[in-house]
Amino acid sequence: MNTQQTELIVKMNLSAWESQNKRFSELIEKLSDAQLLSETAPGRNTGVYLLGHIAAVNDDMLRLLGLRDKFFPEYTDIFIKSPDKSGKTFPSVAELKAAYNTVTNELNKHFNAFTTEQWLSKHTAVSEEDFAKEPMRNKLNVMISRTIHLANHMGQLAYLKN
Amino acid sequence: MNTQQTELIVKMNLSAWESQNKRFSELIEKLSDAQLLSETAPGRNTGVYLLGHIAAVNDDMLRLLGLRDKFFPEYTDIFIKSPDKSGKTFPSVAELKAAYNTVTNELNKHFNAFTTEQWLSKHTAVSEEDFAKEPMRNKLNVMISRTIHLANHMGQLAYLKN
DSSP states (O other), X not given: OHHHHHHHHHHHHHHHHHHHHHHHHHHHHHSOHHHHTSBSSTTSOBHHHHHHHHHHHHHHHHHHTTSOOOSOTHHIIIIIISOTTSSOOOOOHHXXXXXXXXXXXXXXXXXXTOOXXXXXXXXXXXXXXXXXXXXXXXXXXXXXXXXXXXXXXXXXXXXXXX | XXXXXXXXXXXXXXXXXXXXXHXXXXXXXXXXXXXXXXXXXXXXXXXXXXXXXXXXXXXXXXHHTTSOOOSOTHHIIIIIISOTTSSOOOOOHHHHHHHHHHHHHHHHHHHTTOOHHHHTSBOTTSXXXXXXXXXXXXXXXXXXXXXXXXXXXXXXXXXXXX
16 A cells, blocks of 8 residues: 555656656747747746756756766756856757757656656765765655756746747 | 655655745745736736735635635636736735735645645545546645646746846
């Protein structure tokens, strides 16, 4: 019963992650390149920056969860460490969409195979010692916080729709 | 061990809910009334509408989770069934902030006392029959989806900051 409960809750969280990514994927496919190159509100982040930012954050999860090296390590500087309009050259919209799909499909492949024990094991940015005291610093919690982070930016990206 | 795992994951989800609500609460306190009365982007929802919307949605959770009747049933029509700029009269910013605090404190009082069994029990909008087939339609999942919904609007409300 408790094992079933645990698996049910993990599944609920995974479902929320998948649902937000599906909505994101549908939105970026629906928006034109011209829309994505616009600011989401006057003086705020452009769609293309947010697209690169989400691709970079998802790519970084592969590293943080100990799954593999980043596919696009150069994105970290452009889309995480730097704000929009930093003067750095962005990849094209098509490249960023493809990158988002690559990293997210790779994450989902692993997520769908994770056992509960794997979900609740530590991520790579916490020491064994700290993890023993703070068991919430696990892989599942990374996914939960990244789902919320994605939803936060989705609300902004939605402003590019007519 | 499995009971501990289940409790840990519930705690992680509750922590995400509390964290988003804390950020929301801090943001609405930081924004001036003039800022809240502005549009979050040209032609988009005003801050005061989003504040009322979140207060109404949290109030509705009390009903959906079977905890009590809504404190502000009149908000449903103004802030959930109607879009912004519907011509309906809004309560003042001060009233909406107080309403948000009332409903959210009431929710949190219950959430902090819920057992795992209560979290995983059905919400009031699903029949016993459907719930037997779809056990994900439980109270915890309502909180997870409302956390994501709140994050979505928080991204928009953040555009009111200077």
